Structures are given as structure tokens and as C-alpha cells.
Amino acid sequence: MEVCNCIEPQWPADELLMKYQYISDFFIAIAYFSIPLELIYFVKKSAVFPYRWVLVQFGAFIVLCGATHLINLWTFTTHSRTVALVMTTAKVMTAVVSCATALMLVHIIPDLLSVKTRELFLKNKAAELDREMGLIRTQEETGRHVRMLTHEIRSTLDRHTILKTTLVELGRTLALEECALWMPTRTGLELQLSYTLRQQHPVEYTVPIQLPVINQVFGTSRAMKISPNSPVARLRPVSGKYMLGEVVAVRVPLLHLSNFQINDWPELSTKRYALMVLMLPSDSARQWHVHELELVEVVADQVAVALSHAAILEESMRARDLLMEQNVALDLARREAETAIRARNDFLAVMNHEMRTPMHAIIALSSLLQETELTPEQRLMVETILKSSNLLATLMNDVLDLSRLEDGSLQLELGTFNLHTLFREVLNLIKPIAVVKKLPITLNLAPDLPEFVVGDEKRLMQIILNIVGNAVKFSKQGSISVTALVTKSDTRAADFFVVPTGSHFYLRVKVKDSGAGINPQDIPKIFTKFAQTQSLATRSSGGSGLGLAISKRFVNLMEGNIWIESDGLGKGCTAIFDVKLGISDRLKESKQSGIPKVPAIPRHANFTGLKVLVMDENGVSRMVTKGLLVHLGCEVTMVSSNEECLRVVSHEHKVVFMDVCLPGVENYQIAIRIHEKFTKLRHQRPLLVALSGNTDKSTKEKCMSFGLDGVLLKPVSLDNMRDVLSDLLERRVLYEGM
Amino acid sequence: MDALITQLQRQFRDYTISLYQQGFLDDQFTELKKLQDDGSPDFVAEVLTLFFEDCVKLISNMARALDQTTGNVDYSKVGASVHQLKGSSSSVGAKRVKALCVSFKDYCDTQNFEGCVRCLQQVDIEYKTLKTKLQDLFNLEKQIIQAGGRVPQVDIN
Numbered sequence: 001m002e003v004c005n006c007i008e009p010q011w012p013a014d015e016l017l018m019k020y021q022y023i024s025d026f027f028i029a030i031a032y033f034s035i036p037l038e039l040i041y042f043v044k045k046s047a048v049f050p051y052r053w054v055l056v057q058f059g060a061f062i063v064l065c066g067a068t069h070l071i072n073l074w075t076f077t078t079h080s081r082t083v084a085l086v087m088t089t090a091k092v093m094t095a096v097v098s099c100a101t102a103l104m105l106v107h108i109i110p111d112l113l114s115v116k117t118r119e120l121f122l123k124n125k126a127a128e129l130d131r132e133m134g135l136i137r138t139q140e141e142t143g144r145h146v147r148m149l150t151h152e153i154r155s156t157l158d159r160h161t162i163l164k165t166t167l168v169e170l171g172r173t174l175a176l177e178e179c180a181l182w183m184p185t186r187t188g189l190e191l192q193l194s195y196t197l198r199q200q201h202p203v204e205y206t207v208p209i210q211l212p213v214i215n216q217v218f219g220t221s222r223a224m225k226i227s228p229n230s231p232v233a234r235l236r237p238v239s240g241k242y243m244l245g246e247v248v249a250v251r252v253p254l255l256h257l258s259n260f261q262i263n264d265w266p267e268l269s270t271k272r273y274a275l276m277v278l279m280l281p282s283d284s285a286r287q288w289h290v291h292e293l294e295l296v297e298v299v300a301d302q303v304a305v306a307l308s309h310a311a312i313l314e315e316s317m318r319a320r321d322l323l324m325e326q327n328v329a330l331d332l333a334r335r336e337a338e339t340a341i342r343a344r345n346d347f348l349a350v351m352n353h354e355m356r357t358p359m360h361a362i363i364a365l366s367s368l369l370q371e372t373e374l375t376p377e378q379r380l381m382v383e384t385i386l387k388s389s390n391l392l393a394t395l396m397n398d399v400l401d402l403s404r405l406e407d408g409s410l411q412l413e414l415g416t417f418n419l420h421t422l423f424r425e426v427l428n429l430i431k432p433i434a435v436v437k438k439l440p441i442t443l444n445l446a447p448d449l450p451e452f453v454v455g456d457e458k459r460l461m462q463i464i465l466n467i468v469g470n471a472v473k474f475s476k477q478g479s480i481s482v483t484a485l486v487t488k489s490d491t492r493a494a495d496f497f498v499v500p501t502g503s504h505f506y507l508r509v510k511v512k513d514s515g516a517g518i519n520p521q522d523i524p525k526i527f528t529k530f531a532q533t534q535s536l537a538t539r540s541s542g543g544s545g546l547g548l549a550i551s552k553r554f555v556n557l558m559e560g561n562i563w564i565e566s567d568g569l570g571k572g573c574t575a576i577f578d579v580k581l582g583i584s585d586r587l588k589e590s591k592q593s594g595i596p597k598v599p600a601i602p603r604h605a606n607f608t609g610l611k612v613l614v615m616d617e618n619g620v621s622r623m624v625t626k627g628l629l630v631h632l633g634c635e636v637t638m639v640s641s642n643e644e645c646l647r648v649v650s651h652e653h654k655v656v657f658m659d660v661c662l663p664g665v666e667n668y669q670i671a672i673r674i675h676e677k678f679t680k681l682r683h684q685r686p687l688l689v690a691l692s693g694n695t696d697k698s699t700k701e702k703c704m705s706f707g708l709d710g711v712l713l714k715p716v717s718l719d720n721m722r723d724v725l726s727d728l729l730e731r732r733v734l735y736e737g738m
Numbered sequence: 739m740d741a742l743i744t745q746l747q748r749q750f751r752d753y754t755i756s757l758y759q760q761g762f763l764d765d766q767f768t769e770l771k772k773l774q775d776d777g778s779p780d781f782v783a784e785v786l787t788l789f790f791e792d793c794v795k796l797i798s799n800m801a802r803a804l805d806q807t808t809g810n811v812d813y814s815k816v817g818a819s820v821h822q823l824k825g826s827s828s829s830v831g832a833k834r835v836k837a838l839c840v841s842f843k844d845y846c847d848t849q850n851f852e853g854c855v856r857c858l859q860q861v862d863i864e865y866k867t868l869k870t871k872l873q874d875l876f877n878l879e880k881q882i883i884q885a886g887g888r889v890p891q892v893d894i895n
Contacts, residue, residue: 620789620826627773627781661825693825715766715829718773 018076025069032066054108061101064094142295145173150302159310166303167197170278174292177245177281182232183274184209184254191232191275207231218273223250223296225288232277245280246288250300252276255308276300348403355396362389402550412456412557416584419453419507420445423484426464434472439480446485450505454582459554464509466547467575471513478514478572487578506560506578514572523564555579607725608633611652613686615645615670616659621714625657625691628721642670649674651684655728660690661714668706675707687728691716743887750878754892757875762868767831786872789830793865796823800858804851816854817846823861835864
């Protein structure tokens with residue numbers, strides 16, 4: 001502190017020194033004033049400074065110091081008391097503030113220091129986080145690569161594409177130098193280099209599967225680092241220059257369809273593996289990171305799955321192709337078969353005609369020749385010719401018949417015939433031969449056997465002839481008996497039920513002979529074509545083995561059954577067959593009976609005494625019809641209404657002519673009523689014929705549906721009526737060819 | 739005498755043929771003639787008499803049914819009578835009458851009053867004409883028989 005020195009100094013006040021002090025003080029003051037200004041300015045700029053109060057203090061301290069120094073400028077010279085006062089005040093304030101500041105700083109400086117420490121700490125933390133973020137980003141990218149890889153791998157079902165894509169993507173993702181896939185060979189004893197990344201055409205080169213390094217890799221599902229010098233990793237010719245990059249190998253399970261049992265998971269022990277080898281670029285200091293290894297493992301699994309899908313697809317495609325081929329082949333075969341059948345049918349149709357014509361010519365002419373004058377030798381020759389041609393004709397017919405039967409194209413020709421007469425005729429045909437062989441034939445017809453039946457007369461005769469003929473052929477001695485009866489519930493086979501329906505019945509014919517008999521074992525073979533029992537005795541009787549086969553087929557067509565019973569060789573046998581026939585409720589015509597084959601009625605037949613009933617509402621046409629019938633000799637009763645007709649009709653009338661010209665069905669009802677009247681006496685019912693204005697199909701159908709036996713077109717001419725009557729009485733039905 | 743018979747026979751033949759050619763008769767009439775024999779010598783005459791009586795009856799039925807003064811025309815009745823007439827005419831071989839009946843039936847079905855009336859009139863005319871002509875034919879026959887000759891069989895075609 002400077003004292004107001006009014007006293008003369010010790011030494012004379014050096015003007016120069018005074019001047020220097022003066023200037024220094026001045027500058028100090030300026031400095032002291034500007035520092036707080038700067039502080040304020042910069043603090044104002046940064047808004048975050050926490051210690052404002054300290055700054056204010058500091059500022060005050062500095063300002064005061066500056067003020068002190070400034071006031072000091074006036075104290076160099078003599079000064080007044082005011083100046084001294086101001087100076088003192090300034091100094092006092094400065095002192096207070098600076099002490100306060102000093103005290104304050106004691107608190108503040110440690111804080112400030114710790115701030116610095118924290119700052120350092122945070123910087124370190126930030127650096128660490130940056131590092132970790134970098135790591136995470138890498139991992140995420142790797143994950144993205146895996147997803148993309150998987151997507152690529154799974155987006156195709158073609159095996160090669162899958163594997164190629166895997167290698168390519170892996171190579172890209174991991175920046176590999178080389179990537180290779182070794183697949184097991186068929187034998188399973190070696191691994192073959194199948195795919196590589198860089199080399200376009202890998203050398204076909206194998207490595208035995210039992211290498212320890214390979215076993216090691218196959219033993220774990222993880223990716224393993226292997227030595228770059230192992231055989232699987234040596235894919236390129238090694239030139240000693242560079243250091244090989246690290247190599248990792250991982251197994252890829254190959255799943256086969258057979259591995260998947262139902263409800264089973266694949267057995268691990270029977271798996272086959274492929275080996276994937278990945279090589280980092282040589283001469284780089286790269287190492288395999290954990291996340292990269294994980295990536296590789298994941299990819300290997302995905303590849304396995306994708307491969308199995310591809311395998312399944314291939315399998316199913318192959319199966320489908322195979323099926324299509326088979327389909328085509330079958331189609332072809334079918335068409336060929338159809339062509340063959342058609343060709344055969346055409347052939348048969350032609351042969352049928354072509355063969356029979358010459359045959360008939362031969363037979364006819366030979367018979368004629370027989371009638372002429374011949375020498376004994378010539379006669380013998382002609383007889384032989386006749387016999388052979390007959391045999392040939394029979395054979396041809398049999399073969400043709402059988403083919404048609406097999407086709408199913410044969411249809412029965414139904415007609416009404418006399419059953420009793422049929423049997424008698426068959427017997428008459430066989431008798432000559434039987435007499436020669438001294439085999440008496442007896443015929444027993446059951447008393448309830450219907451006389452007139454509906455069926456295929458010709459074929460039934462063929463069957464009976466065949467069976468009886470066989471009986472005669474194969475018997476050397478003894479007798480033959482033919483029995484015919486109506487069979488009811490006595491059935492032989494459990495699966496064949498005889499149900500006599502209203503207008504049908506089953507005819508059973510038993511032909512018993514006392515001939516050679518048949519071995520029970522041979523019985524099933526009898527009905528097969530061309531098979532014959534081997535006994536020598538029968539060999540000589542000739543004939544093909546077709547007869548029984550044909551008979552069996554005819555019997556089947558007639559909804560029947562045929563079988564043979566035999567007690568064994570030498571004990572004779574019985575042939576039995578059942579066939580279904582229709583019952584015909586035809587009245588016995590006294591003039592018709594006794595004629596075995598009904599010949600055509602001569603044109604001028606006499607219908608004398610034939611009682612007929614004519615029903616017609618129209619008087620004129622009634623009279624005309626009556627006149628017609630009377631002219632033919634019938635006894636005509638006339639009625640003019642349905643009721644009258646029903647009242648008058650009786651069993652004495654053989655035919656009822658009814659006019660149905662009026663539209664509607666009233667006239668037809670009469671037919672039904674007549675049927676009803678005669679249900680009990682079916683065979684006495686008169687024939688019903690409609691006289692109509694038209695005979696188109698619908699009329700015919702209508703008539704048939706109402707139970708009429710025929711339709712005639714009005715007006716009827718005399719000849720027409722004559723023909724119609726004779727047809728009607730013979731056949732009891734008149735619907736064809738009008 | 740013989741010349742007369744021959745002349746009559748020729749007349750008969752020509753007349754018969756003309757009847758066929760003019761469409762008054764058809765084959766059914768021929769059939770009818772066939773039915774005439776010793777057992778029924780007047781068969782044809784009987785049938786024709788019956789036919790003409792039928793005509794009269796049916797025509798009067800139809801006229802009554804077509805009479806509008808009694809209310810609406812019952813075409814079903816008319817149709818029934820026409821049907822009967824058609825049947826009768828076809829039984830005797832009255833060709834023209836039958837043809838008329840066919841068209842009459844059509845008019846009936848379509849309920850054409852004018853058509854029906856017209857047909858009725860025509861039928862009336864036709865059957866009377868036919869009756870006259872057949873009467874003449876029978877007279878010729880009688881004359882031939884009275885002259886001692888035989889009625890010839892006329893072969894149409």
C-alpha cells in the first residue's frame with residue numbers, strides 16, 4: 001500500500017521510473033478491465049458454463065484490481081483526500097472480493113478437476129460402444145447374408161442350382177478364396193469333388209472317406225478348422241510361395257427318402273454326409289470368426305434341407321414320368337387289342353358267309369350225288385366226302401358260334417315251341433346211332449312239364465343233342481336215360497338259386513349213361529375248350545372238344561347251370577343242366593298238335609267255326625269287319641260297346657277284334673278288363689287285336705302296354721285278314737312287320 | 739239277248755271304272771265286293787244302305803251342333819260325328835266323303851266355323867251324289883241279272 005507520500009523521498013523521484021510505473025499501471029488496468037469483458041463475452045457465448053457465480057466473483061475481483069491500479073495512477077502526484085478515499089474503498093473492496101474468491105475456489109477446483117476425469121471416462125466408454133456397434137453391425141450383416149443365402153438356396157428345387165448358389169453366396173459373403181463340396185460316391189467309400197467355386201471344371205478327384213480329418217468333421221455338427229494341407233483342402237496345385245489361408249470344413253447331412261419312416265425321425269447313424277470346405281484367401285491375416293463359423297453351420301443345415309426337398313421332387317417327377325409312359329403304353333396296347341378284336345370280328349363275319357356257302361354247296365351236291373347211280377366204290381367215296389364235309393360244317397359252326405359266344409355278341413332267338421316234341425325229335429335223331437351201338441335210350445318227361453314254352457328252340461336242341469350225343473358216344477354198353485322235369489327249390493350250387501317267377505320256370509334235364517365215366521379230377525376241365533380226357537377209347541371218336549364248352553355257354557346265356565356228376569372211371573356219369581324258359585299260355589290247337597315243326601299255314605286256311613268277337617261302335621265298319629270274318633268262315637259275335645263286350649266275352653271266343661279309333665284310352669281299358677277276367681284261366685283267354693286308323697310306333701307301344709296281342713290297320717283287306725288270323729293263331733302275337 | 743247282256747256288262751264295267759277314276763270309290767269298295775258270296779249275296783247293298791242311313795243321321799247331328807242360334811258351338815260334338823263319318827266312309831270305300839271328313843276334322847279342331855259349315859254342305863252334296871251313282875250301278879247290276887247274265891268282276895288298275 002502506498003502511503004501518500006507528500007514527503008520528499010529519500011532519493012529524488014526519478015522521473016523515468018515514475019513514468020514507467022505510470023504506464024505499467026495503466027496497462028495493467030486496461031488488462032484487468034478487458035479480461036472480465038472477454039470472460040463475459042465467451043461465457044455468454046457458451047450457455048452451459050455452470051459456475052456463473054464464480055465468474056461474477058472473479059470478474060468483480062479483477063475489475064476491482066484494475067480499478068485499484070487505475071486509481072493508483074492519480075496517487076503518483078499529490079492528490080486530494082477524495083482520491084485517497086476512493087482508493088481506499090477500492091482497495092478494501094478488492095480485498096474482500098479476492099478473499100471471497102480465494103475461499104470459493106477451494107470448493108470449486110476439485111469439482112472442475114473431477115469433471116475432467118468424467119469426461120475422460122465418457123470418452124473411453126464412447127469408444128468402446130463404437131467398437132461394439134461395429135461388431136453388432138457385422139453380425140447383423142452376416143445374419144442378412146444367411147437369410148439371403150437361405151432364400152437363394154430354397155428358392156430353387158434343382159439340386160445343382162442349390163449347391164452352386166450355396167458356394168457362390170458363401171464365397172461372396174465370407175470373401176472366400178475357394179469353396180468346395182465333396183459328395184460321397186455311390187459306393188460310399190470315397191468322397192468325390194463335385195462342386196467348386198472358382199474352378200469351372202473340377203478335376204474328378206476322390207478322397208477316401210475314412211480319413212481321420214474327415215471322420216472328425218463328420219463327427220460333429222459344428223464347423224471345424226482343419227489344416228490347409230489336408231487332402232480335402234488341397235484343391236489347387238500348391239506353389240510354396242504363399243501362406244495358405246485358414247480352412248474350415250463342415251458336414252452337410254444328405255437325407256434320403258428312405259430315411260423318413262412314418263412316425264419316425266431319421267436315424268442319425270445311417271446318414272450320409274457331404275463335406276463342404278471353405279478357404280480364406282491366402283496371404284491375408286484373416287481369421288475365422290465365431291460368427292462366420294456359425295454362419296457356415298447354418299448354411300450347411302439349410303443346404304441339407306433344400307437338397308432333401310430337391311430329392312423328393314426328383315423322385316416324384318420320375319414316378320410321374322414313369323406313370324405317363326405306362327399310360328401311353330397301355331393306351332397303345334388297348335388300341336391294338338381293339339384293332340385285333342375288330343379285325344377278328346370282320347374276319348369272322350366274312351368267314352361266316354364265305355365258308356358256309358361253299359360248304360353248303362359241297363354237302364348239297366354230295367347228297368344229290370348219293371341219290372344217283374354209283375358203283376360201290378364211288379358210293380363209298382361219296383359217303384366219305386359227305387361225312388367229312390358234314391364234320392367240317394359242324395366244326396365251322398361250332399368255332400364260329402363259340403367266338404360269338406365269347407364276345408358276348410350272341411343273342412338268343414326266342415320263340416314259342418313245343419318242348420315235348422323237341423325231346424322226341426332229339427331222340428329220333430339219336431336213335432339210329434344208339435340202335436347200332438345197342439344202347440337203349442329212355443325218355444322220361446315229368447307230368448308237370450309245360451308243353452308250350454318260350455325260349456331259343458334251336459339252341460336248346462343243340463344243347464340236348466350235344467349232351468345226349470356225348471352220352472351215346474362215350475358209352476360202350478348199358479343204357480342211356482334222359483329225364484326232364486321242372487325244378488323247384490332243389491338246387492345244387494349254393495350260389496345259384498332257382499326262383500320260378502310268374503311266367504318262367506327252370507327246366508332240368510338229366511342224361512345218365514353207363515359208359516366210361518369220368519375221373520372226378522377231370523370234371524372241371526370238361527367244359528374248357530378243346531380239352532378232352534385222355535383215355536384212348538375216346539380218342540377215336542373224333543370231334544373237337546368244343547361241344548360241351550358251347551353247350552355250357554348256351555346254358556349260361558339261358559341263365560342256367562350245367563354240371564356233370566360221376567362216381568368215377570367205369571361207373572358212368574350223369575350230365576345235368578338247368579335252363580330258364582318262359583311259359584307260353586297258348587291254347588292247344590287240335591290241328592296243330594302232333595306236328596313237330598310247325599310248317600307255314602297254307603294260304604287258304606279255313607277258319608270254320610272259329611268264334612270271334614267284334615267290338616266296334618261304328619255300325620258300318622262293324623258290319624264290314626263282320627262280313628270279312630264271316631267270309632273267312634268265322635262265327636262272329638258283334639258288340640258295340642265296352643260294357644257289352646266285357647259281358648259277352650267268354651272262353652269260347654278265340655279272338656276279340658276291338659276298334660280303337662277314338663282317341664283316348666277308354667277302348668284300351670277293355671283289354672285290361674279282359675285280362676282281369678281271365679287271370680285264373682290264362683290259357684283260355686282270347687287273343688286281343690286292335691283295329692286302328694294308324695299303326696305307328698306309339699300306337700303299337702300303347703297296344704302292347706295294355707296287353708293287346710296285336711294291332712291291325714283299318715280298313716282290313718280280305719287277304720290281310722286271312723294272313724293275320726293264321727299268324728295270330730299260330731304264334732299268338734302279331735307285332736312284327738306291319 | 740246276249741248282245742244286250744254284253745252291252746250291259748260293258749256299261750257296267752265302264753261305269754264302275756269311271757267311279758273309281760273320278761275318285762268316288764277306292765280299293766276298300768273292291769274288298770267289300772269280295773266279301774259278297776253265296777252266303778251273303780246282298781252284303782254290299784246292306785252295308786251301303788247302313789252307310790247312307792248313318793250319313794243322314796250324322797249330318798243332321800252336325801247341323802244341329804253347328805246351329806249357332808242355340809248358343810255356342812260345341813266343336814267336340816261336331817268332331818265326334820265327323821270321326822264317326824270318317825270311319826264309316828273309310829270302311830265302305832267312299833273316297834271323296836272320307837277326304838272331306840279329314841278336312842272337316844281339321845276345321846273342327848281349329849274351331850273354324852265357316853270352314854265347318856262349308857264342309858258340312860259339301861259332305862251333304864257328296865254323299866247324295868255317291869248315293870245316286872251307286873243306285874245307278876245297282877240298277878245296272880239288276881238289269882244284267884234279270885237279263886240272265888253275270889255281273890262281271892271289274893279289275894281296277
